[in-house]
Amino acid sequence: MASSGPQFQMGVEHCLAPNKAPHLPNVEFLLHIRTSLRDRNGRVLEDPWQRGTQELEVLPESVFGSEQHHNNVSRRLLEAGWLHRGHREFVLDLAFEASNSIIRKEKEEKKKKNQNNDIVRIIFRVVKIVRMEYHDELEATAMELSMQEDPKLVPATTESIRALKKTKLLEGDGDGDDIECMICMEKLVSSKTEVVTCMPCSHLFHGDCIERWLSTSHLCPLCRFPMPTDAGEH
Incomplete structure (x- = not known):
């Protein structure tokens, strides 16, 4: 049938x-x-x-x-x-x-x-x-x-955003030459020494980009890994 x-x-x-x-x-x-x-x-x-x-x-x-x-x-x-x-x-x-x-x-x-x-x-x-x-x-x-069905955006906590790991990539070492920040779509490494932010899921972004993103949504823009939220504390 x-x-x-x-x-x-x-x-x-x-x-x-x-x-x-x-x-x-x-x-x-x-x-x-x-x-x-x-x-x-x-x-x-x-x-x-x-x-x-x-x-x-x-x-x-x-x-x-x-x-x-x-x-x-x-x-x-x-x-x-x-x-x-x-x-x-x-x-x-x-x-x-x-x-x-x-x-x-x-x-x-x-x-x-x-x-x-x-x-x-x-x-x-x-x-x-x-x-x-x-x-x-x-x-x-x-x-x-x-x-x-009313999808709502929940920001990540300020503490979890501040706790994100910072890592340094060197232009020309092969680690970030062909990688783009998937939020701004610009090259991840644009100078001899670039400090980028690493999510717990290991995805890398420009620090300013991911901080603005997480202030609105607690989910990784690539894999939707959930960051802590104030809503989860209640």
Whole structure:
């Protein structure tokens, strides 16, 4: 017996778009969601790419793929009917990982060509395939669950941030030459002697970047390792 729940397909695409603020490292993000209805005979009644909803926004590179951005996209997909949270989060993690690789590659190409006129537009194309007889019921259920699921950001404690280990990397020794701080997307080692901050999960970041991040979210931006929070003391 076929499942009554919708099926979701998501792909990641990209293109270059005009940069209206060339002095800022921005990324354009387009979320395109299309519902396709399927009848009892398995026939698709609507072309998923002809109509649908889409949201276009310009984000700083430091915000793209952040926990807050991830949660915002997850919430949009939940409202569209993607109710299985584990599968939704897994696919999103893969999509953002692929997106960050695209952004890094395009930045390298721009440096080689000495071009700063365009920015990368990342496109998440989502198709929801729903059996026609369950469409209205699923829309109502998704809206109800979206009202219940309210992702909140919890900062790490000041003490835990201050206790983070500082380590020194030497430019040219091979330890940090090709590593980027995944918050600001800039080179981790930019001088002969660079002091960086190490999370308990061993991920390295610029000190200022990770301190600003943890003042909003207690989770590592790469692996979501949880830092202590005041909420956990109550």
